[in-house]
Amino acid sequence: MTMTELSFLSKEEIQFRDEARSFVQRNLTPHAEDIEQGKLEAWDILRKFGKAGYLGSRYPVEFGGTGRGLMYEVLATEEICAVHAGLDMARVASCILFAHPVYEFGSEAQKKKYLTPVARGEKIGALGITEPNVGSDVAATETRAEKQGDSYVINGEKRFITNGPVADFLLCYTVTDPKVKAKQGMTAFIVETKSKGFEVVEEYDLLGMHGAHVGRLAFKDLVVPEENILGDVNGGFGVVMAGLDAERTILAAEMNGVARAAMEEAIHYSNYRVQFRRKIREFEGISFKIADMATKLEAARLLTFKAARIIDANQPATKDAAIAKLFACETAIESASQALQVLGGIGYTKQKPVERYLRDARLMTIGGGTAEILRYLIQREVFKEYDL
Ligand SMILES: Cc1cc2nc3c(=O)[nH]c(=O)nc-3n(C[C@H](O)[C@H](O)[C@H](O)COP(=O)(O)OP(=O)(O)OC[C@H]3O[C@@H](n4cnc5c(N)ncnc54)[C@H](O)[C@@H]3O)c2cc1C
Numbered sequence: 001m002t003m004t005e006l007s008f009l010s011k012e013e014i015q016f017r018d019e020a021r022s023f024v025q026r027n028l029t030p031h032a033e034d035i036e037q038g039k040l041e042a043w044d045i046l047r048k049f050g051k052a053g054y055l056g057s058r059y060p061v062e063f064g065g066t067g068r069g070l071m072y073e074v075l076a077t078e079e080i081c082a083v084h085a086g087l088d089m090a091r092v093a094s095c096i097l098f099a100h101p102v103y104e105f106g107s108e109a110q111k112k113k114y115l116t117p118v119a120r121g122e123k124i125g126a127l128g129i130t131e132p133n134v135g136s137d138v139a140a141t142e143t144r145a146e147k148q149g150d151s152y153v154i155n156g157e158k159r160f161i162t163n164g165p166v167a168d169f170l171l172c173y174t175v176t177d178p179k180v181k182a183k184q185g186m187t188a189f190i191v192e193t194k195s196k197g198f199e200v201v202e203e204y205d206l207l208g209m210h211g212a213h214v215g216r217l218a219f220k221d222l223v224v225p226e227e228n229i230l231g232d233v234n235g236g237f238g239v240v241m242a243g244l245d246a247e248r249t250i251l252a253a254e255m256n257g258v259a260r261a262a263m264e265e266a267i268h269y270s271n272y273r274v275q276f277r278r279k280i281r282e283f284e285g286i287s288f289k290i291a292d293m294a295t296k297l298e299a300a301r302l303l304t305f306k307a308a309r310i311i312d313a314n315q316p317a318t319k320d321a322a323i324a325k326l327f328a329c330e331t332a333i334e335s336a337s338q339a340l341q342v343l344g345g346i347g348y349t350k351q352k353p354v355e356r357y358l359r360d361a362r363l364m365t366i367g368g369g370t371a372e373i374l375r376y377l378i379q380r381e382v383f384k385e386y387d388l
Pocket of ligand 1: 126127134163209366367370371373
């Protein structure tokens, strides 16, 4: 434990991070390649993480979590993602994207039934916002839920849904009042995927993030009881927005894990590879790349910690979480690309994991808020600060 670490993290946080690191090394590192190649299901490993208490750091003990806060979630996320980002994407879709809104808006009964098994890794959750005609513009949601007696009937489609093909529960955003703007007429439902009318239309073949199942889903006259509404009827837009800061902070932590793994590969390789009778780290063209990777990772991590601390203090973090995600995701792409350059030809092969880091990182200026949308949000917050 160094003085620098102690100035940003408590002794307990450092101890937790170190325990998480060694848990990941024992339980995930030996299986990372099998998950990557589809020989092993991510959820077979993640269930062990649930039993060990690594899936619900933010949620109270009574709902299957450990009640430690988002900062702890950030620390565990970096450790897991440094080893396998695809597995972590499956974990985050369930334990953050699905579970977090249930924790924030769920009734006691909903938390017991849906949050607890997800935080323990016994059930899998997914978040359904995106649709064929709905991407960055969430307010354009088309999936409809119509009231019929004590239930609602859902019709529509969602696409790019992480865990969609394997989930037990889907948090599904729908239009319940088409006469008003979607912001005032959207409702969030917890859908049980075993319900009649739930269909997995296709599973996408992705560039990276292997191990996560991402699918297109359809709902045909799917009946959901009224008690499965999360938050208020027509209050769904507020539910989406309320979860975004914590989600973005976790996605930033994920990419810090990838940036770290890429940098470490570059460090070890450049200290070993000899050309012109010198270790390649002795060439400034190589060693300065390591310097840039270390500088940006440090900055990205501090931005992520800052956003987590603000959220743990229950303060608004729109700008900070957006900045952390934007910077961490762009850093991970750049660092993975530079690490591949340091490794030369072998970096472009599947004998080294750096090509995987680059493929995995590439998603993250798209998923969970594109870089363009985040820049829009950040400038909007900045202008507000100047009353403009
Ligand atoms: C592997 C993967 C997993 C995913 N997992 C989930 C999930 O679990 N649940 C879920 O609901 N969604 C999920 N998504 C969807 C993801 O959140 C969306 O892809 C993302 O929000 C962007 O939407 P889009 O792809 O429709 O792009 P679009 O919104 O169509 O954007 C296309 C381009 O236009 C730009 N653009 C759009 N509007 C503006 C603007 N106002 N100003 C400037 N530029 C703009 C975008 O930045 C982007 O570059 C996932 C996506 C992928 C690829």
